[in-house]
Amino acid sequence: MSILVYAEHDNASLKSATLNVITAAQQIGGDIHVLVAGQNCQAAATAAAAIPGVAKVLLADNAAYAHQLAENISLLVADLGKGYSHILAAATTTGKNFLPRVAALLDVGMMSDITKVISADTFERPIYAGNAIATVQTSEAIKVATVRTTGFDAAPATGGSAAVETIAEAKDAGKSSFVSEELAKSDRPELTAARIVVSGGRGMQNGDNFNTVLAPLVDKLGAAMGASRAAVDAGFVPNDLQVGQTGKIVAPELYVAVGISGAIQHLAGMKDSKVIVAINKDPEAPIATVADYFLEGDLFQVVPELTSKL
Amino acid sequence: MKALVAVKRVVDYNVKVRVKADQTGVDLTNVKMSINPFCEIAVEEAVRLKEKGVVTEIVVVSVGPAAAQEQIRSAMALGADRSILVQTDDAVGSLGVAKILKGIVDAEQPQIILLGKQAIDDDNNQTGQMLAALMGVGQGTFASEVVVEGTTMKVTREIDGGLQTVALPLPAIVTTDLRLNEPRYAALPNIMKARKKPLDTKTPADYGVDTTPKVKTLKVTPPAERKAGIKVKSVDELLDKLKNEAKVI
Ligand SMILES: Cc1cc2nc3c(=O)[nH]c(=O)nc-3n(C[C@H](O)[C@H](O)[C@H](O)COP(=O)(O)OP(=O)(O)OC[C@H]3O[C@@H](n4cnc5c(N)ncnc54)[C@H](O)[C@@H]3O)c2cc1C
Ligand SMILES: Nc1ncnc2c1ncn2[C@@H]1O[C@H](COP(=O)(O)O)[C@@H](O)[C@H]1O
Numbered sequence: 001m002s003i004l005v006y007a008e009h010d011n012a013s014l015k016s017a018t019l020n021v022i023t024a025a026q027q028i029g030g031d032i033h034v035l036v037a038g039q040n041c042q043a044a045a046t047a048a049a050a051i052p053g054v055a056k057v058l059l060a061d062n063a064a065y066a067h068q069l070a071e072n073i074s075l076l077v078a079d080l081g082k083g084y085s086h087i088l089a090a091a092t093t094t095g096k097n098f099l100p101r102v103a104a105l106l107d108v109g110m111m112s113d114i115t116k117v118i119s120a121d122t123f124e125r126p127i128y129a130g131n132a133i134a135t136v137q138t139s140e141a142i143k144v145a146t147v148r149t150t151g152f153d154a155a156p157a158t159g160g161s162a163a164v165e166t167i168a169e170a171k172d173a174g175k176s177s178f179v180s181e182e183l184a185k186s187d188r189p190e191l192t193a194a195r196i197v198v199s200g201g202r203g204m205q206n207g208d209n210f211n212t213v214l215a216p217l218v219d220k221l222g223a224a225m226g227a228s229r230a231a232v233d234a235g236f237v238p239n240d241l242q243v244g245q246t247g248k249i250v251a252p253e254l255y256v257a258v259g260i261s262g263a264i265q266h267l268a269g270m271k272d273s274k275v276i277v278a279i280n281k282d283p284e285a286p287i288a289t290v291a292d293y294f295l296e297g298d299l300f301q302v303v304p305e306l307t308s309k310l
Numbered sequence: 311m312k313a314l315v316a317v318k319r320v321v322d323y324n325v326k327v328r329v330k331a332d333q334t335g336v337d338l339t340n341v342k343m344s345i346n347p348f349c350e351i352a353v354e355e356a357v358r359l360k361e362k363g364v365v366t367e368i369v370v371v372s373v374g375p376a377a378a379q380e381q382i383r384s385a386m387a388l389g390a391d392r393s394i395l396v397q398t399d400d401a402v403g404s405l406g407v408a409k410i411l412k413g414i415v416d417a418e419q420p421q422i423i424l425l426g427k428q429a430i431d432d433d434n435n436q437t438g439q440m441l442a443a444l445m446g447v448g449q450g451t452f453a454s455e456v457v458v459e460g461t462t463m464k465v466t467r468e469i470d471g472g473l474q475t476v477a478l479p480l481p482a483i484v485t486t487d488l489r490l491n492e493p494r495y496a497a498l499p500n501i502m503k504a505r506k507k508p509l510d511t512k513t514p515a516d517y518g519v520d521t522t523p524k525v526k527t528l529k530v531t532p533p534a535e536r537k538a539g540i541k542v543k544s545v546d547e548l549l550d551k552l553k554n555e556a557k558v559i
Contacts (some may be wrong), residue, residue: 069476070439071448093469097451100404100439109405109525112434126533127432128327132336135528175448175482179464179475192470196558221559233489239454239468246348246428246488248470254558264326271536275556277548283541292539292556295548305545310559 001030001120004081005054006089006099009036009044016193017090019154022051024147025088026155027117031055034162035080037073039066045164052160062170067178068094074101075171081106081142085120091146091249092192099146108140113249115151129245129268149192150251150272184240191224191241196254197273199226199243200236201266203259203280203299207236213300214258217307226250226270228260244269259299262287279303311480313356313365314420316411317349317385319378320431333529345381348426350388351486354493355456356424357389364458365422367391371414373407375399379509386504387496394510402514403523404432408440413517415445420481422463427452427485438485448478452487 003025008015018034025032032053036045037060045059058080064072081087081102089095091113103110115133116124122137123145191197198218204210210225218225226248227241243250245268255273260266262278262285270276271290278291279302288294295302321327322342330337345353359365370390372378375397382393396410415423423445428435442449450456450465454473457464458480466475468487496504514521542548552559 067474070451071442074443093452093467096435097439097449100436101443101449103436104405104408104440104443107405109403109523110436111525112436122528127530128321128336129430129433130533131327132329132530133533134530136525137528138525140524173446173448175446175478177477179477181472181474183472229488238472239487239489240470240472245430245433254552254556265323271533275552275558276536276539277552288541289538290536292536293548293551294539294541295543295545296541302545306548309545309549 001028001085002083003028003030003032003086003088004084005032005034006077006087006095007034007036007044007048008090008092008094009038009041011038011041012043014044014047016154017092017149018048019051019157020149020152021088021090021147022053022155023152024114024117025086026053028086028120030085033058035060035077037065037076038068039063047157049162049164050158050160052156054160054162057162057164058167059164060167064170064172067181068098069176069178070098070101071173071175072171073098074105075173077102078105079171084142086143086145089146091148095146099144103144106142106144108142108144109138110144111136111138112146113148114145115148129264130271131264148249150249184238188218189222189224191226192248192250194224194252196221196223197226197250197252198223198256198258199228199260200231200258201228201260202230202234204231204236210236213303217303220307220310228266257287257291258303260287261285262290311365311421312367312369312418313359313422313424314415314418315349315352315356315368315370315385315390316425316437317353317370317372317381318346318426318429319343319372319374319381320346320429323347323430329530329532333531335530343377345384346426346429348428348486350493351488351490352424352426353385353388353390354491355484355486358491359422359458360389369393369418369420371396371411373398373402373410382509383504384496386507387501388494392508394512396512396514398514398521400521401523402521403525404434404436405440406514406519406521406523407437408444409519410514410517411441412444413519422458422480422482422484424484424486427487438483442483445481447482449483449485450476450478451485453484454487454489456484456490
């Protein structure tokens, strides 16, 4: 068996999600090759080559792969992937965007968001917003799956020394072009990789309160900031902070939900956190059913007090 | 130009499903079924494109049981013009649905094909991308804005790091994210009108698609339950617990 892992990166560095996918690949077992596709992404390839257990790194450095356009990346991965037993990518917006295209090009069904490897062809994945766990088995010759990073520990990042092989041929489908990007800039840890996440909901009332009331707590804890959909929809914070079934899935050591009721769709994104704290003025809020520590109170009093006592 | 919208009948998003004791799936008896919320957003977007004069006809398609007529009728009440039900009681996987949709696209030749980004039952997030690959066209997935300019479509996409805008020559695929629009409520006269709009019934075989999935569900189990936690009375008690009991700060 040999496994092709698609590296998540920003050209300059490898994203930690790749390390979680490597762990899933190791649990499946077999030779692991990592594909780094991008533009000026040599540094990311070098980082991938340092992951222990990686047998080979494939480097596809070309303008066609800048911005990770699914139309082009999928042609590349489907072409390379024919020789592998498994093709894996992280269940990020990048992986979710191109990998189903790869599966369709290879005429195989795929599995999204696997959280557990049972055997080389059998996996667990959550369905119905995590209210049920399906055990799925695939009889496809090439097994294609996105990996939910919270289901697997990160593999070590250094210690290995795989060879880097260059793929010269570029695949340009000519079906899409990049126009622009607005990337959130933050000095805080990445939401999906942070040890502590503090999220605010509709109870925050407005964006200013996120900055003046919540941010001091977030920063004192060295945490990442998250939000409920209601807070994002209301424009309090940008979309990349949304935690939930249809946002980001997080499982930090500590998750603090502030002014969040705990709708099914929100719980789907955070209920695997190790310790959950909820601060809410409504003792009946459904978040209480998953919170290890529930503090009933007005967040505008509780949060500043908590921040000052830390 | 013509728009095609794919809608799926799913358990209503407010329902907390329960796993069946025999582990064959979730219990759907007497559970409220609805149009998948993302599909509703797709229908709304098509209707807005029609109101802007970009789209002239909206065709809705669903793959599913006879009862999916309900969801198709509600899509027509929102403003779709006619519909196709590809009737089957099988649980068709995303690839199967994409192949059926490809057959419909070949017959209907739409310029814009809208789907939800994911169906909230299987949470697959695959079908639109697969259809785009089968058609060999561009895709604007997880869309929060769609602008059609002549024969090009600009789609703003919600990605993990923020927003990305891509340009796609038509025909192309859009999959909707939550913030693309807020679907309207169907007015009663429109619900009445929708009953008379055309609904064609087909089968997967009409499109030459074998729906037997190669990814099989062996069993469905409940997720690990969290132990009920405790109520703390003060910030001091919370801090004490976090430091000395949970040891996370
Ligand atoms: C298809 C679909 C997908 C969805 N995906 C997601 C998703 O990915 N993520 C997500 O989060 N949601 C998602 N939702 C939305 C979800 O159903 C809820 O609407 C949303 O999570 C509610 O956000 P909230 O808890 O911030 O707001 P609310 O439910 O309005 O709760 C606000 C809470 O704040 C408390 N509060 C108010 N003021 C104070 C105060 N001063 N002090 C303390 N507490 C206070 C209230 O008691 C209340 O519990 C989705 C919905 C659909 C239909
Ligand atoms: N059975 C179906 N009938 C019609 N459309 C579907 C069906 N299954 C999936 N889709 C479409 O594909 C989108 C994504 O679904 P999925 O890939 O299954 O998560 C849905 O929002 C629908 O637009």
